Amino acid sequence: MKIFEGIFDGKDLKIAIVISRFNSFFSERLLEGALDALKRHNVKESNIDIFKTPGSFEIPFITKKLINKNYDAIIALGVVIRGETYHFEVVANEVSKGIAHLNLISDIPITFGIITSETLEQSMDRSGAKAGNKGFEAAMAALEMANLNKQLKV
Numbered sequence: 001m002k003i004f005e006g007i008f009d010g011k012d013l014k015i016a017i018v019i020s021r022f023n024s025f026f027s028e029r030l031l032e033g034a035l036d037a038l039k040r041h042n043v044k045e046s047n048i049d050i051f052k053t054p055g056s057f058e059i060p061f062i063t064k065k066l067i068n069k070n071y072d073a074i075i076a077l078g079v080v081i082r083g084e085t086y087h088f089e090v091v092a093n094e095v096s097k098g099i100a101h102l103n104l105i106s107d108i109p110i111t112f113g114i115i116t117s118e119t120l121e122q123s124m125d126r127s128g129a130k131a132g133n134k135g136f137e138a139a140m141a142a143l144e145m146a147n148l149n150k151q152l153k154v
């Protein structure tokens, strides 16, 4: 029996982060979490590129442009918070669908660090206050998936 698993060493990895400025009070916390995870696992600062979009809706477009640019993984970060209208569903669903679709056609993994929350408090909790940091989690998943993906390439 052989088990394939990705390790969490980022020494030789090149990583792109695509992050939305909307709700930046929270999304910047996700970025801090992601950078913390990457740096703690030996990703060189010079091997991290950060791309900022206006909102989460625009994340798939920029991500699409990056999938053939020599990155080992892409991390998508954003914060969608329910307002008064159906807009929340549209933005949350489209960014999720967009990233899921790109994952299936891409040769590198794209991880999902998008908070989709009902309230400000839920976003606060998930960007480092109480219930972890989705940016940190998405960065850890990117390290694991990038290394697992490399095993499949040999």
Ligand SMILES: Nc1c(NC[C@H](O)[C@H](O)[C@H](O)CO)[nH]c(=O)[nH]c1=O
Residues within 6 Å of the ligand: 020, 022, 023, 054, 055, 056, 057, 058, 078, 079, 080, 081, 082, 087, 091
């Ligand atoms: N309401 C949120 C948005 N809305 C903006 C859209 O993502 C988009 O930028 C706009 O419709 C222009 O195309 N974005 C978030 O990331 N989070 C939200 O809660």
Ligand SMILES: CC(=O)[C@@H](O)COP(=O)(O)O
Residues within 6 Å of the ligand: 080, 081, 082, 083, 084, 085, 086, 087, 088, 089, 091
């Ligand atoms: C998810 C969003 O776009 C949100 O800010 C929209 O708020 P609203 O539905 O009140 O326009």
